[in-house]
Amino acid sequence: MHQGVLFALLAAALFGASTPFAKLLVGQVSPVMLAGLLYLGSGLGLSLWYVIRHARLRNHLGNQLRNQAGSGALSKADLPWLGAVILSGGICGPILLMLGLSITPASSASLLLNMEGVLTAALAWFVFKENFDRRIVLGMLAIVLAGILLSWQQVPEFGVPWGPLAILAACLCWAIDNNLTRRISASDAVQIAALKGMVAGVVNLSAALLLGAQLPAIASIGAAALIGFCGYGVSLVLFVLALRHLGSARTGAYFSAAPFIGAAISLLVLHDTVGGWFWLAAGLMGIGIWLHLTESHQHLHTHEETEHAHSHRHYPDDVHHQHQHDFDWDGREPHSHPHRHLPISHSHAHYPDIHHRHSH
Numbered sequence: 001m002h003q004g005v006l007f008a009l010l011a012a013a014l015f016g017a018s019t020p021f022a023k024l025l026v027g028q029v030s031p032v033m034l035a036g037l038l039y040l041g042s043g044l045g046l047s048l049w050y051v052i053r054h055a056r057l058r059n060h061l062g063n064q065l066r067n068q069a070g071s072g073a074l075s076k077a078d079l080p081w082l083g084a085v086i087l088s089g090g091i092c093g094p095i096l097l098m099l100g101l102s103i104t105p106a107s108s109a110s111l112l113l114n115m116e117g118v119l120t121a122a123l124a125w126f127v128f129k130e131n132f133d134r135r136i137v138l139g140m141l142a143i144v145l146a147g148i149l150l151s152w153q154q155v156p157e158f159g160v161p162w163g164p165l166a167i168l169a170a171c172l173c174w175a176i177d178n179n180l181t182r183r184i185s186a187s188d189a190v191q192i193a194a195l196k197g198m199v200a201g202v203v204n205l206s207a208a209l210l211l212g213a214q215l216p217a218i219a220s221i222g223a224a225a226l227i228g229f230c231g232y233g234v235s236l237v238l239f240v241l242a243l244r245h246l247g248s249a250r251t252g253a254y255f256s257a258a259p260f261i262g263a264a265i266s267l268l269v270l271h272d273t274v275g276g277w278f279w280l281a282a283g284l285m286g287i288g289i290w291l292h293l294t295e296s297h298q299h300l301h302t303h304e305e306t307e308h309a310h311s312h313r314h315y316p317d318d319v320h321h322q323h324q325h326d327f328d329w330d331g332r333e334p335h336s337h338p339h340r341h342l343p344i345s346h347s348h349a350h351y352p353d354i355h356h357r358h359s360h
Helices: 003-026 031-060 063-068 076-101 106-112 115-126 134-153 162-182 189-210 218-246 248-255 258-270 276-293
Strands: 298-303 306-312 335-341 344-349
Touching: 003 031, 003 076, 003 218, 003 248, 003 258, 031 076, 031 189, 031 218, 076 106, 076 162, 076 189, 106 162, 115 134, 115 162, 115 248, 134 248, 134 276, 162 218, 162 248, 189 218, 218 248, 248 276, 258 276
Parallel strands: none
Antiparallel strands: 298 344, 306 335
């Protein structure tokens, strides 16, 4: 299995599992407070991870390599993108999701989250100009139809389906987040996720307290922090790594597996009751994901000269990383440092990763 696909599916599993478990806390914690605790748990856990990892890396590197330890860190040019990512995906998205969860069954809410992948792909194709083909479009159409079916069964006899609409709005926020995160995906994934979690957590928690919400019991705080660390923190790290390898649209497509994990847990743990529409929607979403999993993209393409820094390995068959080192490299893999890619034209199966963001 392609490395990027594995990252995306693992991210999907962790995030999908977080939705029904977060649903268990909705009755005990206000939606805005819960969003803050989830992201704060993510930010604190990943910050500790980042500090420990960085210290171990610095200890293992020799004096001649110490200046290479942080070469994958965020730069000043990345900060505006990171700010927009935090606003859309770290603040607006989770608040809307918690509001939607408060009035929507967790199983249906989990499957509605598949719309994040659809909206991510739509923005990637038509705004950020990623390539797509008929197979990818058909897969997305199947997922869209499934989302419509789930929303339709939630429409009340009179009035507006506010729950599904709030969840769809959260998906749009995360779709914007995903496409903007792609711009900085070559940087340190743990650093990106830790900063997003800390800032989003503090902002959401402060907003909840200003609105009059009370801190829940210690047990609820601990549960929310653990769910946030796994479902928002580690999942986001894996998602950023997937963006680096697959691009926004395809990462969003693979991430569409998340709602199936959430729906399965909702049925087993929360004992949600579902009807025929639910299973029809699940089948359509399964077809959509299968179409994405079986997609292959290959053609003659040209790489322009570029210079960047990211974690990489020197595989013998990787023509993109056969460069020289201007320091004494000890052969440790993977490693990160600024490196230059010379122009090259060739043909092979590929995804729109950080080395294949060319026009078609």
